[in-house]
Amino acid sequence: MTTAAPPAGSAAPLAVYVHWPxxxxxCPYCDFNVVRDRGQAEQAALALAIVRDLEGQAALTGPRRxxxxxxxxxxxxxxxxxWAAAIIAAARRLWTPDEDLEISLEANPTDAEAGRFAxxxxxxVRRLSLGVQxxxxxxxxxxxxxxxxxxxxxxxxxxxxxxxxxxxDLIYARPGQTAPAWRAELAAxxxxxxxxxxxxxxxxxxGTAFDRAVGRGTLVPPDADAAAALYETTxxxxxxxxxxxxxxxxxxxxPGARSRHNLAYWRGHDYVGAGPGAHGRLTLxxxxxxxxxxxxxxxxxxxVEAAGVGFAEREALxxxxxxxxxxxxxxxxxxGVGFAExxxxxxxxxxPRVLAFAExxxxxxxxxxxxxxxxxxRVLDRLTAELAG
Numbered sequence: 001m002t003t004a005a006p007p008a009g010s011a012a013p014l015a016v017y018v019h020w021p022x023x024x025x026x027c028p029y030c031d032f033n034v035v036r037d038r039g040q041a042e043q044a045a046l047a048l049a050i051v052r053d054l055e056g057q058a059a060l061t062g063p064r065r066x067x068x069x070x071x072x073x074x075x076x077x078x079x080x081x082x083w084a085a086a087i088i089a090a091a092r093r094l095w096t097p098d099e100d101l102e103i104s105l106e107a108n109p110t111d112a113e114a115g116r117f118a119x120x121x122x123x124x125v126r127r128l129s130l131g132v133q134x135x136x137x138x139x140x141x142x143x144x145x146x147x148x149x150x151x152x153x154x155x156x157x158x159x160x161x162x163x164x165x166x167x168x169d170l171i172y173a174r175p176g177q178t179a180p181a182w183r184a185e186l187a188a189x190x191x192x193x194x195x196x197x198x199x200x201x202x203x204x205x206x207g208t209a210f211d212r213a214v215g216r217g218t219l220v221p222p223d224a225d226a227a228a229a230l231y232e233t234t235x236x237x238x239x240x241x242x243x244x245x246x247x248x249x250x251x252x253x254x255p256g257a258r259s260r261h262n263l264a265y266w267r268g269h270d271y272v273g274a275g276p277g278a279h280g281r282l283t284l285x286x287x288x289x290x291x292x293x294x295x296x297x298x299x300x301x302x303x304v305e306a307a308g309v310g311f312a313e314r315e316a317l318x319x320x321x322x323x324x325x326x327x328x329x330x331x332x333x334x335x336g337v338g339f340a341e342x343x344x345x346x347x348x349x350x351x352p353r354v355l356a357f358a359e360x361x362x363x364x365x366x367x368x369x370x371x372x373x374x375x376x377x378r379v380l381d382r383l384t385a386e387l388a389g
Contacts, residue, residue, distance in 0.1 A: 013066060022036070022075060063096065067101065102127055134149070143174070156189075167195070168198070175221055196258070268281075331372045
């Protein structure tokens with residue numbers, strides 16, 4: 001049964017995203033704002049700047065309920081857990097935390113990082129998002145990961161014992177991957193007992209090392225039919241194991257296991273972005289406002305020192321731009337998006353495009369919400385492009 005989302009904007013709990021850009025190694029498929037791990041002095045200065053940035057943004061948002069904190073990157077599990085504790089304490093002080101405040105941290109399965117799990121739990125982290133990516137050594141090497149399958153298994157077992165909630169990230173549609181092998185790999189990952197699995201189809205992003213390899217002909221991704229077969233395998237295995245596909249690439253073992261933080265993005269709620277390159281969306285006097293922090297670590301720290309916030313960009317979105325964003329994000333989740341939020345796009349239940357896509361089995365017929373079917377979520381790029389036109 002589909003349920004409506006809580007109200008968008010400032011009526012809903014605030015989410016806080018903290019971007020920690022440092023990585024021990026830059027993965028060849030990654031197009032995030034990341035840098036190689038650097039000295040402790042710069043990192044300590046960055047942690048302090050993030051706290052000050054949160055203070056500056058709290059002055060903009062005013063009193064709000066705090067629903068989630070998410071440490072992403074980069075590799076936030078490389079940070080000193082004491083800095084994570086300080087950032088969490090600041091967020092809890094600046095906004096009123098929900099009783100069930102969700103605090104998540106992304107981690108890699110290296111032995112060095114796994115050794116810090118208890119300290120992060122003590123700092124307040126309750127949900128670990130573990131970047132397993134694969135349980136095949138050859139695939140991990142090809143993906144440029146700095147852990148092997150044995151480390152991934154040890155880290156997953158330890159994480160399940162240390163944190164109340166565990167999510168596992170996996171990458172599929174890798175070159176040469178077969179559906180039977182992927183089925184076995186998924187089953188092995190589920191044996192660790194995660195409540196949440198995020199299986200991402202490998203995407204060749206422009207400007208990455210993988211993009212250059214494809215251009216040279218040294219990397220050949222699966223064709224469309226093979227990728228579709230792997231997608232169908234993903235859905236079947238996880239559904240049989242009791243997971244719901246509540247978003248295109250996110251599966252949860254029941255409503256309580258869903259990522260509350262990511263749902264804030266997909267539902268159009270407000271979220272603070274702190275840290276180099278972090279994006280935010282805030283409902284301010286000017287309306288729905290997009291913020292982007294300075295990308296370079298030094299520029300971000302300097303911006304916070306000079307202005308009290310790390311913004312390099314701050315823009316009030318037009319009604320159409322805000323509605324377009326709601327369309328793109330809302331159709332990713334199984335509950336969809338309310339037609340009231342799409343009014344600037346002229347979309348309604350009686351729109352000929354909506355009716356045609358519903359007839360084709362790509363949208364769920366409905367009077368109040370626009371919802372993509374499972375088939376529709378497989379062709380979201382086409383769907384959203386035609387609905388936004």
